[in-house]
């Protein structure tokens with residue numbers, strides 16, 4: 209375990225396995241060298257990347273259990289080449305992340321954090337908070353990535369009266385929403401973009417200056433996916449120049465570092481990657497990570513392998 213998970217998840221893991229807690233070692237490299245020939249599993253997470261060099265350095269490695277549904281910090285293609293299975297934690301966080309997505313959309317459109325600051329600064333005593341230009345009324349939400357979480361977001365957005373469209377690589381035959389084969393076409397058709405695709409090379413900077421321009425002056429961008437999906441410099445520029453109205457971001461390209469250009473803008477709402485971060489949901493994610501490891505150890509295969517390392521093996 210390169211980085212700590214929840215204390216109760218660590219305790220539960222220790223009842224089943226010998227756990228080497230690398231973050232506790234004075235010299236993590238030396239500790240790693242000592243156990244390299246023994247390690248069968250890695251309990252990985254966003255801040256503990258697993259690259260091909262690490263996979264190669266562990267000859268007995270069988271499975272990388274990733275804490276989180278997004279596993280862009282694990283080189284799953286390399287794992288597949290070396291016969292190592294990768295698991296993630298899908299579904300148990302769908303509702304939690306979708307709640308935050310809608311909360312962030314409303315907070316961004318109706319300026320909740322800005323209004324909260326206004327009150328705390330005593331400005332309300334002098335005058336009412338200015339009317340917001342942003343509203344959910346009449347909006348069309350373009351969901352980028354209509355997967356497990358995207359669908360949970362769509363369900364909530366429908367209840368709020370939003371029209372819904374989506375973009376992903378494939379049209380979903382059973383979906384009632386309008387499909388756009390390219391992100392640019394979707395951005396042209398809607399005024400609100402909700403990003404909830406995986407990170408990684410394929411989606412890097414897919415929201416660029418051209419897409420933001422197409423979104424237009426009433427445009428709101430919400431990023432619940434990964435910071436890498438957005439060209440952050442182009443976004444700061446589009447927000448500062450009024451090319452789009454506002455942005456709500458839960459994720460950033462170089463967490464926990466957030467560009468000063470985004471922090472300095474009045475029309476951004478910035479969250480420290482809290483999509484799944486409740487005790488309830490993080491415990492459920494920890495349990496699914498453990499269940500994968502236990503199932504594998506007991507010879508029953510992984511419960512939630514990622515598509516790159518299917519089970520039974522392709």
Ligand code: NDP
Nearest residue numbers: 278353354355356357376377378405406407432433483484
């Ligand atoms: P799913 O795999 O269920 O859905 C992903 C969706 O993205 C699919 O609809 C897929 O459709 C689409 N997609 C994948 N690649 C591309 C691409 N290159 N271009 C366009 N669309 C693409 O994943 P989940 O819904 O479970 O999770 C989605 C992501 O949300 C995670 O990978 C993670 O990055 C992020 N996340 C963020 C959290 C937070 O705290 N902010 C918490 C949890 C997840 P198709 O295959 O047809 O393209």
